[in-house]
Ligand SMILES: NC(=O)C1=CN([C@@H]2O[C@H](COP(=O)(O)OP(=O)(O)OC[C@H]3O[C@@H](n4cnc5c(N)ncnc54)[C@H](OP(=O)(O)O)[C@@H]3O)[C@@H](O)[C@H]2O)[C@@H](O)CC1
């Protein structure tokens with residue numbers, strides 16, 4: 773019988789399989805993730821929207837930085853909340869590119885769309901103070917809030933203890949942890965380019981990515 777969603781551990785294995793067996797690098801998948809995130813953000817934005825993207829020092833942050841670059845390339849006002857120093861090679865390279873494309877460092881006075889690319893599936897609770905502070909600012913603002921992959925600060929039972937996302941764009945496959953989100957949270961799934969055979973190996977139905985790269989769940 774096929775499973776309908778994956779635990780984070782199973783998803784990490786699926787990811788590893790795609791990298792190892794198909795030479796599908798994290799950087800390539802990150803490019804796909806960032807483009808789909810930028811498209812989702814652009815749907816909510818207009819020319820005068822102020823967008824803030826919160827970034828941590830991992831691949832979730834890296835995906836947010838690809839989205840920042842794409843949005844800046846399209847002419848949007850993009851700001852980066854760099855909570856911690858970005859020191860890892862891939863997020864650091866993405867940060868340099870996003871800045872070259874015109875994204876600005878710092879949290880602006882007001883934000884219309886606040887994106888959580890703070891931390892994804894490797895987050896551990898409790899969060900460090902720097903993240904707690906940024907999340908509190910985001911939650912207190914009137915911004916529309918979008919999380920990349922997994923909302924930062926989510927509990928094991930899917931409670932939004934941290935970032936109160938209005939939308940979540942998760943990557944490649946449905947995740948069990950997202951099943952218990954409140955009904956009003958919209959969840960989308962984005963195509964990373966993982967082949968059908970990998971879905972079959974993990975006994976999960978491939979979403980209909982051949983028709984849509986961004987699917988509402
Ligand atoms: N194919 C895919 O799947 C793709 C996945 N992608 C994305 O990658 C995400 C997973 O990336 P990831 O593994 O790099 O981890 P991520 O969640 O960014 O966090 C790591 C950072 O968090 C930190 N940290 C942890 N806990 C903390 C705490 N309590 N308080 C403070 N810091 C804490 C930790 O610190 P460290 O342990 O190193 O000190 C490290 O710096 C995934 O969700 C998806 O969005 C796409 O970009 C590309 C394709």
Ligand SMILES: [K+]
Pocket residue numbers: 832888889890891892919920921922923924
């Ligand atoms: K996130």
